[in-house]
Amino acid sequence: xxxxxxxxxxxxxxxxxxxxxxxxxxxGFGNAWVRVLDFAALYVMLALGLNIVVGFAGLxxxxxxxxxxxGAYLYALLASPHFGLHWPAWAILPLGAAVAGLFGVLxxxxxxxxxxxxxxxxxxGFGEIIRIFLNNLNAPINITNGPKGIARIxxxxxxxxxxxxxxxxxxxxxxxxxxxxxxxxxxxxGIVFVTIRLQDSRIGRAWVAIRxxxxxxxxxxIDTRNVKLLAFAMGASFGGVAGGLFAGxxxxxxxxxxxxxxxxxxxxxxxxxxxxxxxxxxxxxxxxTLLPEIFRNVAGPAQQxxxxxVLLDPESLRMLLFGVALxxxxxxxxxxxxxxxxxxxxxxxxxx
Amino acid sequence: MPxxxxxxxxxxxxxxxxxxxxxxxxxxxxxxxxIGANGAGKTTxxxxxxxxxxxxxxxxxxxxxxxxxxxxxxIGRGLALVPEGRGVFARLSVAENLAMGAYHRDDxxxxxxxxxxxxxxxxxxxxxxxxxxxxxxxxxxxLALGRALMGRPKLLLLDEPSMGLAxxxxxxxxxxxxxVAAQGVTILLVEQNAKLALExxxxxxVMESGSITIADTAANLLADTRVRAAYLGG
Numbered sequence: 145x146x147x148x149x150x151x152x153x154x155x156x157x158x159x160x161x162x163x164x165x166x167x168x169x170x171x172g173f174g175n176a177w178v179r180v181l182d183f184a185a186l187y188v189m190l191a192l193g194l195n196i197v198v199g200f201a202g203l204x205x206x207x208x209x210x211x212x213x214x215g216a217y218l219y220a221l222l223a224s225p226h227f228g229l230h231w232p233a234w235a236i237l238p239l240g241a242a243v244a245g246l247f248g249v250l251x252x253x254x255x256x257x258x259x260x261x262x263x264x265x266x267x268x269g270f271g272e273i274i275r276i277f278l279n280n281l282n283a284p285i286n287i288t289n290g291p292k293g294i295a296r297i298x299x300x301x302x303x304x305x306x307x308x309x310x311x312x313x314x315x316x317x318x319x320x321x322x323x324x325x326x327x328x329x330x331x332x333x334g335i336v337f338v339t340i341r342l343q344d345s346r347i348g349r350a351w352v353a354i355r356x357x358x359x360x361x362x363x364x365x366i367d368t369r370n371v372k373l374l375a376f377a378m379g380a381s382f383g384g385v386a387g388g389l390f391a392g393x394x395x396x397x398x399x400x401x402x403x404x405x406x407x408x409x410x411x412x413x414x415x416x417x418x419x420x421x422x423x424x425x426x427x428x429x430x431x432x433t434l435l436p437e438i439f440r441n442v443a444g445p446a447q448q449x450x451x452x453x454v455l456l457d458p459e460s461l462r463m464l465l466f467g468v469a470l471x472x473x474x475x476x477x478x479x480x481x482x483x484x485x486x487x488x489x490x491x492x493x494x495x496x
Numbered sequence: 497m498p499x500x501x502x503x504x505x506x507x508x509x510x511x512x513x514x515x516x517x518x519x520x521x522x523x524x525x526x527x528x529x530x531i532g533a534n535g536a537g538k539t540t541x542x543x544x545x546x547x548x549x550x551x552x553x554x555x556x557x558x559x560x561x562x563x564x565x566x567x568x569x570x571i572g573r574g575l576a577l578v579p580e581g582r583g584v585f586a587r588l589s590v591a592e593n594l595a596m597g598a599y600h601r602d603d604x605x606x607x608x609x610x611x612x613x614x615x616x617x618x619x620x621x622x623x624x625x626x627x628x629x630x631x632x633x634x635x636x637x638x639l640a641l642g643r644a645l646m647g648r649p650k651l652l653l654l655d656e657p658s659m660g661l662a663x664x665x666x667x668x669x670x671x672x673x674x675x676v677a678a679q680g681v682t683i684l685l686v687e688q689n690a691k692l693a694l695e696x697x698x699x700x701x702v703m704e705s706g707s708i709t710i711a712d713t714a715a716n717l718l719a720d721t722r723v724r725a726a727y728l729g730g
Binding site: 346349350352353355356357359360361362363364365366367368484 | 546548566567568569570571572576577578579582583584585586587588592595596597599600640643644647
């Protein structure tokens with residue numbers, strides 16, 4: 145009973161924080177910070193998707209951003225003047241999940257026998273192939289508009305109301321970034337729910353078994369091929385949804401958003417947060433979206449105040465500190481900042 | 497009809513013939529071992545029977561052709577493999593490992609079988625909450641065995657259960673194996689420790705560079721001068 149009450153209280157607290165967060169950020173620091181929160185929600189979705197592949201099933205994927213790209217470009221092509229199509233978001237987003245899932249299987253099928261480094265190399269290549277395709281599919285037939293990207297994408301609309309425009313509620317004008325925030329948070333919570341249910345299911349146990357020992361998993365009667373493909377497909381479909389949301393939110397997509405660094409970033413969220421642990425991965429996603437933004441805004445002025453001039457470019461300093469932080473986490477918290485209970489137990493047990 | 501019937505089994509790793517068309521059989525209720533030196537092809541043979549690696553030849557469990565089934569379908573047919581070394585799910589608890597052994601089952605007897613495993617391996621009950629990776633090697637071997645038994649196998653394939661264990665632990669593991677055999681489970685054992693294997697088994701096959709060179713009862717093999725010279729230390 146106590147536990148249940150605690151859980152309810154925690155849930156209410158989280159709900160309250162999620163509700164007021166954009167107002168605190170927006171009124172306190174400006175609407176650019178609400179935009180940062182929107183991106184944080186998108187990255188949490190991506191991190192949870194990649195966590196299925198890397199954290200649950202133990203398949204190292206360095207090209208995950210490709211599925212984000214697939215979702216984003218699908219939305220861009222079906223809801224922009226580029227082809228003159230203007231499909232509604234509620235139709236494109238599920239389709240984006242399905243198409244990205246299909247791409248997940250396309251990547252998974254030829255790599256079923258690979259693990260570890262070899263799988264990482266192939267997935268890295270796959271991510272680049274998708275990006276390069278997007279970059280070059282403007283000739284002979286212009287499909288993706290090449291490096292120029294696709295602009296004037298339709299904003300996501302709910303009940304005819306585009307979320308890019310502010311709405312009046314009780315005489316208060318609420319800007320579009322707030323509306324997107326609430327949509328993204330609702331969808332991110334949906335993904336959290338699906339992830340937790342998957343983790344506790346037969347499929348979730350099969351993923352973990354494959355991660356731990358593939359031969360033993362087969363010997364237990366797990367169809368490792370299908371279960372792995374399912375991990376790729378599920379992870380990819382989350383990425384596809386996030387990509388569609390990204391396209392509608394930005395109203396512009398171009399190949400350069402989907403480079404290797406973006407894949408690495410999402411992987412870092414999973415690893416630093418705590419592979420396989422849903423709250424940890426969410427934490428990692430939030431941390432790695434918010435911290436760099438905070439840093440970007442603080443590093444310049446701080447140097448100005450201390451030394452009277454900007455000695456180090458905040459952008460390169462950011463990468464430096466990011467690298468140092470990564471090394472520190474790997475040295476002192478190898479299982480992540482908020483690891484899976486088991487992982488922690490095992491590491492503790494090994495020391496004993 | 498034997499429980500397990502292997503005919504002309506051959507395995508190639510690239511151009512290397514690891515198993516060169518061997519044939520043998522295991523009758524129901526028997527405990528049979530494959531012995532031989534390192535690299536003789538014993539483990540490869542076992543993996544091929546469990547369909548973990550590609551192989552040529554016929555493998556029959558009763559009248560069913562196993563060589564046409566995928567690896568994950570075998571446990572449902574009554575064949576369980578205890579893999580070589582640390583074949584447990586290291587980050588799952590002991591209880592979760594045992595539950596994975598019944599992954600393919602949906603009958604109502606799982607709890608009863610778990611109780612039976614706990615009788616057989618009391619340590620696994622004491623340590624049910626412990627993460628498998630923190631067990632000693634011997635206990636991990638026991639856990640792998642228990643997990644395989646949770647699948648209710650008719651035929652158990654054991655790959656080097658004594659590997660890396662202290663002599664006392666080896667004795668314990670083999671006591672358990674004997675107890676499992678006494679319950680009517682047929683066992684095919686691969687073992688480098690030939691003396692130990694021949695003492696518990698009724699029959700044995702000696703493998704040498706991918707072929708079976710001698711097939712006889714365990715008692716005869718223990719007395720065989722060639723076996724004594726090569727595998728039993730004179």
